[in-house]
Amino acid sequence: MTCEISINMKPKKSPTFASIITPLGEGGISVILLLGPEAKAIANKAFQGKRLRDLQSVPSGKIHYGHIVDDGEVLDEVIIRVVSGEKSATGEDVVEINCHGGILPSRRVLETLAKHGAVLTEARQPALISVGKGEGGSIEAQALGLLLKAKSRLAAKVLLEQYQGALSRALNGIKKHLRESHRALRMEDTARAKLRLQEAGKIVCGLLETAGWGVSLTEPQKIVILGGPNVGKSTLANALLSRERSIVSEFPGTTRDMVSGFTSLEGIPLEVVDVAGLREAEDEAEAKGLARAEEAKMSAEISLIVFDNTLPLSHQEGSISAAREKKALLVVNKIDLPGRLDHARLEAEIGKEALKISALTGQGMGNLKAYLRKEFLPKGKFQAGQAVVFTTEQEKMLSQFREKMPKISEALNQGRDIEDAIKILLQKLEKVLNPA
Ligand SMILES: Nc1nc2c(ncn2[C@@H]2O[C@H](COP(=O)(O)OP(=O)(O)OP(=O)(O)O)[C@@H](O)[C@H]2O)c(=O)[nH]1
Ligand SMILES: [Mg+2]
Structure with a gap:
């Protein structure tokens, strides 16, 4: 059994x-x-x-x-x-x-x-x-890669829309206008060809307007802090970073090399770079530090040029030329202390209004942050489905596209052949749609 x-x-x-x-x-x-x-x-x-x-x-x-x-x-x-x-x-x-x-x-x-x-x-x-990178080098794959690393809700929302095809649709719209323009030319309808070209140009200009903040969502925006020794650069860097990244002391020449830290301002990733004070270098190490400061300034999106409220302008003339530069923001620090700096004279000398702050007490820091926010965040509200340029490479290609437009229009007005020029524009769009 x-x-x-x-x-x-x-x-x-x-x-x-x-x-x-x-x-x-x-x-x-x-x-x-x-x-x-x-x-x-x-x-x-x-x-x-x-x-x-x-x-x-x-x-x-x-x-x-x-x-x-x-x-x-x-x-x-x-x-x-x-x-x-x-x-x-x-x-x-x-x-x-x-x-x-x-x-x-x-x-x-x-x-x-x-x-x-x-x-x-x-x-x-x-x-x-x-998984999912199988979409190859498309714009959507690029958006997805960045989406997974998004540092803020806004970045995630914007990239999600681009992943779902918002930017591709806009670029394909431009392609359509260019092809129509080409077709119209073959039929000798110059007026129509021109109109289509203008439409294409308008979309490109609209897209480039988004690049300023779109790119800043995905790549840290560099802010360098410059000014004479002891004006409070490191204190300001630490205040922006909300931590003691740089050493602060009452002695001039404390920061000798470049110190950088990362933070985010309402989701905009920022790199804050603190450098040696602008003065005649006392030794080789300081000279190297100053050279690095110059490099940092060149690669930064914004430089904050800091003046010390407790010192007369005659003691701070070394910072004037840097403050006059286009991307420089004029900052007067230590306004919690009795001032010896003539603000009106400084502003007239530089030709800009100064932001007055105390990096130590936090006074005026809200205005400074509001300024940075305005620089880096979208001007209007981000709309669902809105196409946004989100990499520097895309921005570069579309800028080149825009630069070519006036010449092409001129050639068209003069009755010259613009077939090759349209082909070049189409190639630029293809590079944005399918980056290597
Ligand atoms: N009262 C007051 N003191 C400040 C302010 N900002 C900085 N300080 C002081 O100024 C001194 C110099 O500050 P730092 O931040 O080291 O200045 P720095 O420009 O980085 O100086 P270097 O690195 O030497 O060029 C320190 O004693 C700070 O505490 C401020 O807004 N108010
Ligand atoms: Mg310092």
Whole structure:
């Protein structure tokens, strides 16, 4: 007699893991990966999409915007990407959650995922997030790469729209106008050709207007702080960085080399560079420091030229020429102390209004930050679906495009052949659409 023992046991499912894969404290974003058979189901319980409810049936690789919610409480604004097992590197379902609220909300998101059944673990296989790069060198792939590193909500929103094709659509619109112009020329309809060219030019100009702030969302904007010794440059750098990055002392010549730190102003990544005071170098090391200061000034978007309120202008003449430069902002520091600096004379000498601050007490720092915000943030409100230029390379190509327009129009007016010129414009657009 045989005796069969049947054990009624369900096969044990392998667990679904959740982990933060971004280094702690890096920027305002953390990326959480959910990996395993229940990844989609667990994410579904925690995610409320803006336009989508069910993550189980979404196409692999697409991204979605929404919130992670726990018992009706919104924990964070997130961008989520689901990669189905057959497309992921390990064969497991992956849900990638890009959290924007910094490390604390991300931890709460993790806890919520654990509540729904995920096993919390140390980071596994960050390589998985490379799934989706299959789109090659397209503008969308570029936006996606930057989106995963976005340092602010605004950056994430803007890049998400570009990932979803806003900039490509605008560029394809320009291409269409150029081709129409070309066609009109062949039919000897010069007026129509001109009109189409003008339309193309208008779109390019509109796009370039977004470049100033669009690029600043993805690349740190460099601000260099210059001025005579002891005027408070390092104190100002530390105030902008909200930490003691540079050494401050009452003795002139404290900062001898370049000191730089990163911060963000409403999501705009900034690099603040503090340098040696502008004066005759006393030794070789100081001379090198001053040379670096000059280099930093050349590569910075804005330089803050600091004057000391407690010293007469005759003691600070070395900073005048730097303050006259186009991208220089005139700053008078130490306004909490009795002044010996004639502000009206300084402003007349430089031809600019000065921002008056005390880097030590914080007085006037709000105005300085407001100025920087105005420089780097979009002029109007960012519209959903708006095309934005977000890399310097795109800006360069489109600027070259714009520069060529007047000559082409002139050639057209003179009845010259502009076929080759249009081809060159199309090539420039192609380079933006499909960067190497
Ligand atoms: N009262 C007052 N003191 C300030 C202010 N800013 C800086 N100081 C003081 O001025 C002195 C020089 O400040 P630093 O920030 O080291 O000046 P610096 O321009 O970096 O100097 P160097 O690196 O030597 O060129 C320190 O004693 C600061 O505490 C301010 O706004 N108000
Ligand atoms: Mg200093």
